[in-house]
Amino acid sequence: MSFDPVARWYRWMEYAAFGRALERRRFAFLHRVAGAKRVLILGEGDGRCLERLLVAAPDADFDIVEASARMIALARARTGDCLRARFYLQDAVQVGEFPSAHYDGVVTHFFLDCLTERQAGEVVRKVVELLEPGGVWLMSEFSIPPCGWRRWHASVWVEVMYWFFRTATQLPADSLAPFEKILADAGMCIVESEEERFGLIRSTVWAKQIGR
Numbered sequence: 001m002s003f004d005p006v007a008r009w010y011r012w013m014e015y016a017a018f019g020r021a022l023e024r025r026r027f028a029f030l031h032r033v034a035g036a037k038r039v040l041i042l043g044e045g046d047g048r049c050l051e052r053l054l055v056a057a058p059d060a061d062f063d064i065v066e067a068s069a070r071m072i073a074l075a076r077a078r079t080g081d082c083l084r085a086r087f088y089l090q091d092a093v094q095v096g097e098f099p100s101a102h103y104d105g106v107v108t109h110f111f112l113d114c115l116t117e118r119q120a121g122e123v124v125r126k127v128v129e130l131l132e133p134g135g136v137w138l139m140s141e142f143s144i145p146p147c148g149w150r151r152w153h154a155s156v157w158v159e160v161m162y163w164f165f166r167t168a169t170q171l172p173a174d175s176l177a178p179f180e181k182i183l184a185d186a187g188m189c190i191v192e193s194e195e196e197r198f199g200l201i202r203s204t205v206w207a208k209q210i211g212r
């Protein structure tokens with residue numbers, strides 16, 4: 001699996017398909033990590049979110065685990081090689097040890113949908129262990145509403161996207177894992193959420209329950 005072949009075009013494909021909707025979702029809750037000191041980003045992509053995070057969380061250092069060298073190059077160029085952002089060219093599923101044992105924020109936007117259910121479960125459980133009690137996880141993902149025409153609408157989009165990304169990047173996943181159940185089972189609870197495009201795109205703020 002590699003996003004290298006699509007890295008340069010990723011942003012423009014996104015705008016063509018969704019306009020600014022994915023950006024609204026990515027940027028929706030960045031203030032929730034304003035006071036963070038150490039934030040882990042998985043699958044950052046081309047650095048658009050990191051650029052905003054560096055401003056939104058001025059005291060934070062960022063560890064970015066990203067499997068695409070081209071995405072890292074784009075993110076570095078966008079953020080001017082900022083010393084507060086450290087990039088790790090790694091597969092998050094294969095990581096033995098993350099760069100730090102403690103984080104007070106985690107950010108994953110349109111990353112968990114790249115993983116199979118088993119992979120997503122493993123990554124979430126490992127990362128929740130590193131998150132301080134009360135720490136937050138900002139997540140945006142595609143989602144399929146439970147019923148009606150919204151379900152039909154979202155299912156068609158999700159099918160098309162998996163077809164495209166499996167062809168272009170050899171993505172291992174072919175459907176959305178139950179991300180919210182996986183996070184809840186790992187001890188996280190939803191604090192706030194928003195959705196758009198009739199429930200197709202959903203951003204959520206999760207907090208690690210105190211005492212877990």
Ligand SMILES: C[S@@+](CC[C@H](N)C(=O)[O-])C[C@H]1O[C@@H](n2cnc3c(N)ncnc32)[C@H](O)[C@@H]1O
Pocket residue numbers: 002003004026042043044045046049065066067068071090091092093108109110111114
């Ligand atoms: C769909 S893109 C999302 C990029 C960006 N976060 C966004 O909001 O658009 C998925 C990103 O996650 C990275 N990625 C996918 N699987 C990964 C893995 N197992 N480990 C690390 N990065 C991964 C890809 O290289 C790509 O940059």
